[in-house]
Each structure stands twice: as structure tokens, then as C-alpha cells.
Amino acid sequence: MAADRDRFSTATRIRALGEQAAARVYRAQNRRLRRPVRRSRLTGRAALLALVIGTLIVALAYPLREYVSQRSEIGDERRKAEEARERVEELRDEKARWQDPAYVEQQARRHLHYVRPGETGYILPDPPGGTEGDEDDPLHTRGAPANRPWYDNLWDGIDKADRAAPLTR
Numbered sequence: 001m002a003a004d005r006d007r008f009s010t011a012t013r014i015r016a017l018g019e020q021a022a023a024r025v026y027r028a029q030n031r032r033l034r035r036p037v038r039r040s041r042l043t044g045r046a047a048l049l050a051l052v053i054g055t056l057i058v059a060l061a062y063p064l065r066e067y068v069s070q071r072s073e074i075g076d077e078r079r080k081a082e083e084a085r086e087r088v089e090e091l092r093d094e095k096a097r098w099q100d101p102a103y104v105e106q107q108a109r110r111h112l113h114y115v116r117p118g119e120t121g122y123i124l125p126d127p128p129g130g131t132e133g134d135e136d137d138p139l140h141t142r143g144a145p146a147n148r149p150w151y152d153n154l155w156d157g158i159d160k161a162d163r164a165a166p167l168t169r
Contacts, residue, residue, distance in 0.1 A: 123148075
């Protein structure tokens with residue numbers, strides 16, 4: 001009976017509870033120790049690598065942008081140079097045409113209303129609502145119709161100048 005008393009005594013019960021609590025604490029500590037320690041995914045090396053890559057991107061962005069824009073400008077300049085070469089060829093062809101006396105005569109007859117000796121030149125009046133001369137014509141002067149004889153344009157210019165500035169003595 002004495003054993004039963006010890007078994008149910010308060011001190012025995014407290015001791016048993018303390019041992020149970022100690023066992024629970026011990027098990028909890030073991031579980032914590034067995035679990036791998038959770039480490040941050042961002043290590044020092046990874047942070048340094050990210051910093052270096054970010055710096056390289058920032059450092060290369062401006063030169064890369066300049067490179068692309070300069071390539072674009074080079075393409076534009078090549079296109080302009082090609083257009084200029086084509087224009088030079090056109091002007092050389094036109095210069096060669098003007099070296100031909102037949103072409104010069106044709107242009108003088110067409111634009112200046114020249115006639116050869118013994119020919120009779122006729123100039124017809126403009127139809128109502130007549131149009132100005134051809135803008136693509138190299139001898140066309142602004143404001144002067146190309147289908148009028150050159151001397152009419154000359155006299156009109158003199159008359160306009162006379163009206164604009166009267167002579168005073």
C-alpha cells in the first residue's frame with residue numbers, strides 16, 4: 001500500500017508531469033535540430049552577380065543605343081549619297097543634251113519662240129482660263145506663262161517695274 005501511496009502522491013505526480021514536460025521539450029528540440037536551417041535564397045554571391053550584371057546593362061545601354069542610331073544615320077546618308085549620284089547622272093545627261101546644237105535649237109524654238117530665217121512664226125492667244133506654263137520645264141520662270149513669247153514677258157516686266165517706281169526729278 002505504501003507503493004500505491006507513492007504512486008498517487010502529489011510529489012510523484014508533479015515529478016511525472018515534469019518528466020513528461022521535459023520529454024516533450026527534448027522531442028521538440030530534436031525536431032527543430034533535424035529540420036534543415038532555412039537559409040535565404042539570395043546569397044552574397046548571387047547579390048554580387050546581380051549587381052555586376054545590372055551595372056553592365058546600365059553601362060552598355062547608352063553605347064548600344066548610340067550604335068543603333070549611328071547605323072540608322074549611316075543608312076540615311078548612304079541613301080542620300082545614292083540619290084545625289086542619280087541626280088549627278090541626270091545632270092550629266094542634261095548637260096550632254098545641251099551640247100547638241102539640235103537640242104539647243106529645239107529648246108529655243110519651244111521656249112523662246114525662235115524661228116529660222118524664212119519661216120513665219122505664229123503665236124496663238126491663250127484660250128480662256130489658260131493655264132500657267134509647265135512647272136517641270138527648266139526654262140519656266142515663275143509668274144511668266146511658258147506659252148507666251150519671251151519678249152512679251154520682258155515688256156510686262158518692264159511695265160511692272162515702271163509702275164512700281166515712278167521717276168522723280
